[in-house]
Amino acid sequence: MNAERTRFALFLSVCSVVSSGCSPSAGRGTFTPNNPSPPDLDYPVGSFSLTERDGRTVTEKDLAGKVWVASFVFTRCPGNCPAVTATVRRLQSELTDGPVMFVTFTVDPKRDNPDELRKYADRYQADPKRWLFLTGDRATIRKLLQERFKQSAGDDPTADTKAGEEFATHSTRLVVVDKNGVIRGMYDGMPKPDFPDADARFEDGLKRLKEKVKQLAAEN
Numbered sequence: 001m002n003a004e005r006t007r008f009a010l011f012l013s014v015c016s017v018v019s020s021g022c023s024p025s026a027g028r029g030t031f032t033p034n035n036p037s038p039p040d041l042d043y044p045v046g047s048f049s050l051t052e053r054d055g056r057t058v059t060e061k062d063l064a065g066k067v068w069v070a071s072f073v074f075t076r077c078p079g080n081c082p083a084v085t086a087t088v089r090r091l092q093s094e095l096t097d098g099p100v101m102f103v104t105f106t107v108d109p110k111r112d113n114p115d116e117l118r119k120y121a122d123r124y125q126a127d128p129k130r131w132l133f134l135t136g137d138r139a140t141i142r143k144l145l146q147e148r149f150k151q152s153a154g155d156d157p158t159a160d161t162k163a164g165e166e167f168a169t170h171s172t173r174l175v176v177v178d179k180n181g182v183i184r185g186m187y188d189g190m191p192k193p194d195f196p197d198a199d200a201r202f203e204d205g206l207k208r209l210k211e212k213v214k215q216l217a218a219e220n
Contacts, residue, residue: 043183045148050105050134050141053117058134060181067216068101069209070175071189072151074108075120080172084189087174087206089124092131095210098217099179102131105145109135149175149183176209178216185212 045060052058071088073081088102104121106112112120117133126133135141145151151171176185187209191198 041183041185043148043150045144045177045181045183048136048140048144048148050136051114053114053121053133053135054128055114058132063101063103063177064181065179066099066101067179067213068103068177069095069213070149070177071102071104072107072145072149072171072173073104073120074106075112075116076108080190084172084174085120085124087189088131089126091174091206091210092127095213098214100130100213100217102126104131104133105141106133106135107141107145109138109141145171151175174209176212176216179219184216185209 047060049057049059069088069091071084073085075081085104088104092102104126106117112135114135117135121128121131121133149171151173172189174187174189175183176187178184185208187205188202191202195201
């Protein structure tokens, strides 16, 4: 556990000067595309059992031997989620070599049943053979996101929360997982508007993500 905390602390320290795969407050200095990449992470996702948009059960065993990119959305989200999902759609078209999958987890399993996820996936031309959309019970989803992926699942909505703004603080990162089910990197899923060079930072991060995926896909 201490080694894991040390690795994560090192990752966060590098994030303070690197644009990609970091929090919105990271890297406010001058951006250059030659900044070093953050060190590889090493966190196993572990076991899970969730429901795909076609109704079948998906577990970690279905992803064994494949590199996959995880994202986190909810179908009623009007802003960040469409941007992140559009990024994954772009990656689906650009990462066509090797055993690469995409897995989108809903942060709103109460509303996002398989049928809602199917309609959402269809809007983004998600290939059902390569891009999964998963839902499940609330406790399982939140534990998976917060404890395994180390991402925010968003704040619980209140009576005053407007429709579409539920879970607005959930993570917009993309998480790269290797063939053994181990998290190896985190990257921004959309440009961060608080940076004047947000698009350049985002494109550099996406380039690093694709390089990481290709590297992991080539490993035995």
